[in-house]
Amino acid sequence: MRTTATGLVADLAAGRVSSSAALEYFLSRVKEHNPALNAVVALDVAGARAQAEAADAAAARGLRLGPLHGLPMTVKDTFETAGLVTTAGAPELAGHLPERDADAVARLRAAGAVVFGKTNTPLYAGDFQSCNDVYGTTGNPWDLARTPGGSSGGSAAALAAGLTPLELGSDVAGSIRSPAHFCGVCGHLPTRGAVPARGHIPGAPGTLAVPPLGSPGPMARCVADLELALDVLVGPDLAGVPGGTLPAAAVRTGELRLAVWAEHPALRTDPEIRAALDELAGELAGLGVRVLRKLRPPRPLYEIHQTYARLLLAVLAPSFPEPVFRRLRRIARRASPDDRRPAVELGRAVTLSYREWQDLDERRARITAGWAAVFAEADAVLTPAAPLTAFAHQTAGTPLTRELEVNGRKAPYLAQMAWATPASLSGLPATTVPLGRSAAGLPFGVQVIAPRWHDRKALAVARVVERLTGGFEAPPGY
Incomplete structure (x- = not known):
C-alpha cells in the first residue's frame, strides 16, 4: 500500500486499490501503533467505512467525487467535524459533537476525502507539545520519550508513523512547521486568509469571526501531497474572492535567488541544524542557485x-x-x-x-511592508524550521515558566518559536521540509518563506530541497 496521498489517489483512480481497502489498512496501522504513540485520539470507523463504500460505488459507476476521491485521512482535533467529537484538548468540550464541519474539513470532504479520525493537540492548541487532560500525551515516533511538537503534534506523529497519509493542521506560531520539523514530515503554513478558518477551536464552538493570526494548512509525507491538499483547501475563491487563485510558480535553479538566515538572537540554532543548513546552501549554490547570506530581515x-x-x-x-x-x-x-x-x-x-x-x-x-525589499532581492528565504530537535516531554509548569536546554544553555521555553515568527507576523506562506537527522537520530527540517500569496513558490523551492535531501524517511519500527 502506497502511503503518500498522491500515490494513493493515483492508485484509487486507476482501480489498483479501493477506498475501503485503503481505509482498513490505515485503521490496522492505528490499531497496531497508536496505543504506544497516542496520536489518533478519536475515530469514526462506521462513518468512514460508509464513506469509503460510497466512494467505491461511485468509482464503479465511473464517477469521481473530486481530487481526493476515496482518500482516507485524519484531521487535528481543533477542527469541528460533524458527528465526530471535537475537544481541542479541553475537558469542558469532551462531549462536544459538532453539527457542522469546519470550512476546511468541508472542503476536504467535498473533494472526496474520507475523514476517519482526529489527532491530538494541547489544550486549545496553546503549547509546543501535544498533551491534554482529555487524551493524555502524544509521543514522537522517533523517540516516544520526546515530544512530537505542538500544537499539531498528533498530526505530525500520525503521519510519520504511517497512521494516515494526509493531515489538516493549523499554525499560529509554528504549530504546523515545528511538529513537521520534530517528526521529519512536511507542513505548509498558507498565506493568512488563503484557507478558511471558520470552525477552528479556538475560538469558541460556533464562532463565526476568525482570529487575526494563524491559518489552517496541510501536513503530509512529501511536498507533492502538500500541493494536492492546498489546491483543495484554497478552493475556487481565494480569500473569499470568487475566481481567486494562487499564482503559479516555475522554479529554475539557475535563476533562483535564496536568502539564508541561520542564527536567531532569541535562541541559538543547534550546531547540527546550522551545519546541515550550511551544507544545503552549498549544494544549492552548486546547482546554480544564487545564495544570499548577507541579505537582512525587514527588521x-x-x-x-x-x-x-x-x-x-x-x-x-x-x-x-x-x-x-x-x-x-x-x-x-x-x-x-x-x-x-x-x-x-x-x-x-x-x-x-x-x-x-x-x-x-x-x-x-511596518515590518510586513519591509518584506518587499527582502523579496526584491530574493525569491524566498531559507531558515531553520526550529532552533532545536525534539525535546523530552515537559508537563510541569506552564509555557511561560518552563525552560529548554540548548547547547548546554538554559533558554525560555517560548523562545523555540523564534523561527516561526517572521512568517507568522506578516502572514507569509512558509513550508517545512525534512533537512536531516542529528547524531542522536532525531529529524529536523528547513523552512522556506515566500512572498504573500506565493505559496506555490514556497512549495516549489521546498521540492528542490526535498530532491537534495531525500525527503521523508520513516522512523525505525514504523
Whole structure:
C-alpha cells in the first residue's frame, strides 16, 4: 500500500486499490501503533467505512467525487467535524459533537476525502507539545520519550508513523512547521486568509469571526501531497474572492535567488541544524542557485519575535477560563511598571487595550511592508524550521515558566518559536521540509518563506530541497 496521498489517489483512480481497502489498512496501522504513540485520539470507523463504500460505488459507476476521491485521512482535533467529537484538548468540550464541519474539513470532504479520525493537540492548541487532560500525551515516533511538537503534534506523529497519509493542521506560531520539523514530515503554513478558518477551536464552538493570526494548512509525507491538499483547501475563491487563485510558480535553479538566515538572537540554532543548513546552501549554490547570506530581515529578528509574542498572547486571551483571565488582569493592574515576572507579563499581554493592540499592529504593518525589499532581492528565504530537535516531554509548569536546554544553555521555553515568527507576523506562506537527522537520530527540517500569496513558490523551492535531501524517511519500527 502506497502511503503518500498522491500515490494513493493515483492508485484509487486507476482501480489498483479501493477506498475501503485503503481505509482498513490505515485503521490496522492505528490499531497496531497508536496505543504506544497516542496520536489518533478519536475515530469514526462506521462513518468512514460508509464513506469509503460510497466512494467505491461511485468509482464503479465511473464517477469521481473530486481530487481526493476515496482518500482516507485524519484531521487535528481543533477542527469541528460533524458527528465526530471535537475537544481541542479541553475537558469542558469532551462531549462536544459538532453539527457542522469546519470550512476546511468541508472542503476536504467535498473533494472526496474520507475523514476517519482526529489527532491530538494541547489544550486549545496553546503549547509546543501535544498533551491534554482529555487524551493524555502524544509521543514522537522517533523517540516516544520526546515530544512530537505542538500544537499539531498528533498530526505530525500520525503521519510519520504511517497512521494516515494526509493531515489538516493549523499554525499560529509554528504549530504546523515545528511538529513537521520534530517528526521529519512536511507542513505548509498558507498565506493568512488563503484557507478558511471558520470552525477552528479556538475560538469558541460556533464562532463565526476568525482570529487575526494563524491559518489552517496541510501536513503530509512529501511536498507533492502538500500541493494536492492546498489546491483543495484554497478552493475556487481565494480569500473569499470568487475566481481567486494562487499564482503559479516555475522554479529554475539557475535563476533562483535564496536568502539564508541561520542564527536567531532569541535562541541559538543547534550546531547540527546550522551545519546541515550550511551544507544545503552549498549544494544549492552548486546547482546554480544564487545564495544570499548577507541579505537582512525587514527588521531585527528579535524585534519581530517580541512583537509577535505580544500579539499572540493577546489573541490567545479568549481561550483562558474567565477566573484565570480575571486573576491575570488583577496581577497586571497591581504590578509596578518595572515588574517583569512571567505572570505579570502574561497579564499585560492578555489584557491589552485596543490602543495598545493598535500600536503593535502598526509595528506589524511596518515590518510586513519591509518584506518587499527582502523579496526584491530574493525569491524566498531559507531558515531553520526550529532552533532545536525534539525535546523530552515537559508537563510541569506552564509555557511561560518552563525552560529548554540548548547547547548546554538554559533558554525560555517560548523562545523555540523564534523561527516561526517572521512568517507568522506578516502572514507569509512558509513550508517545512525534512533537512536531516542529528547524531542522536532525531529529524529536523528547513523552512522556506515566500512572498504573500506565493505559496506555490514556497512549495516549489521546498521540492528542490526535498530532491537534495531525500525527503521523508520513516522512523525505525514504523
